Amino acid sequence: MLKKERQAYILHQVNLHNKVLSSSLSADINVSEDTIRRDLMELAEEGKIIKVHGGALSHSFSQVHFPANEVYSLSQKKRIAQKAISLISNGMFILTSGGTTILEMARSLPPQLKATFISGSIAAILEYMNHPNIEVILIGDRISKNSKITVGPEAIAKIKQMKADICFLGTNAIDLHHGITDNDWEVVQLKRAMIESSQKVVCLSIAEKINTFQPIHICELSKIDMLITELPSDDPLLKPYSDAGIKVL
Amino acid sequence: MLKKERQAYILHQVNLHNKVLSSSLSADINVSEDTIRRDLMELAEEGKIIKVHGGALSHSFSQVHFPANEVYSLSQKKRIAQKAISLISNGMFILTSGGTTILEMARSLPPQLKATFISGSIAAILEYMNHPNIEVILIGDRISKNSKITVGPEAIAKIKQMKADICFLGTNAIDLHHGITDNDWEVVQLKRAMIESSQKVVCLSIAEKINTFQPIHICELSKIDMLITELPSDDPLLKPYSDAGIKVL
DNA sequence: CAAATTCCCGCACAAAAACGCAGAAACACG
């Protein structure tokens, strides 16, 4: 059998079944696995397939992408993300909400990090999935089309039955009197559950949202352990919060 | 034998068998392999054939090398999607697996349709989310990075506790003896649960996958209610399946 | 963390290709 012929066969199999094993291909066409591996390498270099340990995958399969629209005040969010990441260490169980700040954090996670991320936000999940070493747990339930996260009693029940090491909340509004507030009733339920189920609660918020509030109450400031903004921790704007016992980063 | 004559013979052989070996041609017409090689060179330069190490291939052969980022046999999948959609009506609860065929169906759903789609496939969920009127239920659990779907006991338990009107399975391999088979253990568990939880099971499969099988068994043919391919329902290839009591669309 | 796969690297060997050459046949032309 000619080399090109063999490669065409392999390509065909990959496209047909989305996944092939070097071992089974080797058995199929009676050549050594080494040869198969070399074929897979070449096909991968030509961009026809994706080589993985033990075989290959079809390209069309892993091609899940999300319309990444313009992010508001990106650079600030990047700074927040960096600070948040410094709180994460290997082996942690981490609950996250949705929101563009969280997304930015997800994108910036260091590749060596091994941790478990739990979320109901579709966009966040997509980012986590691209990471080589982290385990991703998706919280299921009905999807809210507004917020692109799963909401509902199932999701809340699922969150309540876990105990995460840390919880990162993308915060919409935070205020000394009203605490944390938001404008989507379903999202609020979710966030409340996440706060209850985490040892440590970290709020990510751009400074613009500090001292603002929204119609629906999530929780008192006392439930929050840490607040991260793009400002330096000694910025006067944040003073009242650290006075209130919140660690400001 | 004249040179032109010889080359005509070679060209004929290539077009007939899609492939020729220099060695066998040399034996056929009793000339040295060197001569054959020179002929193949010339024919290749004229664009009549494709020269490869050890022989030559016909053009139709490498024409299978479709652009790398396109979905394999997209037009067939579109036809399958259309047929599948004709089974859906307003108010239904619909379970779907993942796979590019399912994805194609998700993209083609008519905008007025009001139904509830349930899936653990991230890619499918993204499509469903774009639809204005359908309700989306996401099945949660650990995400398998290979297959981009949620897998694990939680997901299976969740599926088992529902009763969907209809279930669309993107099928990897279907065969009269082996029934439905697949190559990913975790995916198989999921699909089994989906079959059990649906009143009606519909397999979507491009004709190429008919009468093929993979290592892991999902279920017997008897569990399947309907089979959809891109072929007309009276195609002889499908006859055995309709004889086996499966409705072929 | 230990066992089992899978991968990677270098090597050996065989098959095929490239190259140069030479002889034979075909051709051109005065």
Added chain:
DNA sequence: CGTGTTTCTGCGTTTTTGTGCGGGAATTTG
């Protein structure tokens, strides 16, 4: 017709290509 030229072919020799194998490194998995 003779001679020079071109084309075609086959034969060594050298390179290149394709493949399998062994052993050690790396990765996966229980």
